[in-house]
Structures are given as C-alpha cells and as structure tokens.
Amino acid sequence: MEKIPQETLSDIHRIMERSSRFRSLNGFSFVAAGICGLLGAWWTSRSIAHRKLPLSAGETVSPNEIRVLVWIAGFTLSAAVISGLLFTLIKVKKRNLPLLDMTFRRVSASFAIPMLAGGIFIAGVLFYHQYQFIASACLLFYGIALINASHYTVKEIYFLGIAEIITAIICLFAGYEILLLALGFGIMNMLFGLIIWNKYK
Secondary structure: OOOOOHHHHHHHHHHHHHHHOOOOOOOHHHHHHHHHHHHHHHHHHOOOOOOOOOOOOOOOOOHHHHHHHHHHHHHHHHHHHHHHHHHHHHHHHHOOOOOOOHHHHHHHHHHHHHHHHHHHHHHHHHHHHOOOHHHHHHHHHHHHHHHHHHHEEEOOHHHHHHHHHHHHHHHHHHHHHHHHHHHHHHHHHHHHHHHHHHOOO
16 A cells, blocks of 8 residues: 655645634734723723722622623623624635634634633622622633634634633732723734734735
8 A cells, every 4th residue: 555645644634724724713803802892991990980999709889880881891792793703704705715614613602602601600790799700700711712712713812812811810819800801802802813914814
C-alpha cells in the first residue's frame, strides 16, 4: 500500500480544520459589541451614581433600580448581538458563503448555552439580593461562553474568554464593578475585535 506523503496529510488536516471552523466572524462584530459594552457601563454608572460601590451582601435595592438595570443589561446585550450579527452577515455576503451552516449553528449553540446558564444564575443572585456578585458573574459566564465557542471559530476568541475570566476573578475580590465591566465588555472586545479584523480581513 502506497504511503501518503506527510505534506499531503498536513494539507488534508488543514482543509478539514478550515471546514469545521466558522472563519467568517467579523472582527468589527466585537468592536461594535465593545462600544455597546462601554455605553452600557456608562449608562449603569449614571443609574447608580448615588450608590457606594461595591454593593454589599443583602444591600437593599429598590425594585425600580432593579428594573432599570435589567433593562440596561437587556438593551446592551441585544444591541451587541444585533450589531455583531450584522457585521458578520456583511462579511459572509462578501464571500458568497451560507450563514446558517452547521458550523455557525455549532458556534451559536456553544456560545448560547453558557450565556443562558449565566442568565439563570444571575436571576438567582437577584432573587437572593446578592448584588455584589452580578458584575463578576456577567464577566465569568461571558468568558466561559467565548471559550466554549472558540472550538468552532478563530482561536483568538479563546484568549478573549481567558481574559474575561481573569477580569471576573479580579472583580469578585477587588470590586470596581463598573470599571471592570467597561474593561471586559468594552475595551477587551474592541481590542480583540481589531486583532481578529487585522488577521482575518
């Protein structure tokens, strides 16, 4: 039996890896998400400007404040997701590739499951009035979602996820919630987005 050359095997491996990874991710998707994150952090800081941070365990927060913060989080997340999908769709259209292929569905599911679990966890945190854990939980589950999705897309997403988890740990023990939310969801997204855009443009 004729032995397949190593170079040919390497080419086959690269082709298989390329077909199993979603490489149409647009770096500007993360830049747009970062801008939304910065705006969300600024909006949050304005909404709780009268409070001393970090919030302590069991601290009383009015239902109106909770509603405002939930609306801010929901609006920021929705804007980030919609803008991210829009930029990715633009890149896919330019390459004449299908958007909703198997790889894209794997990336979406891998990202969505940890985010859904994080949303449920944060709802429990709100229920038990443990507000000091909200910011770190947001960063933590976002980082886990990125690492989970990185198996099916560009490797830079993995390192962004690691950076988000480290930021979550710092936030958990050091406080500075608004500042670290702006760093994690804003500046880091924008930085890695520019790296991804520059590498895969």
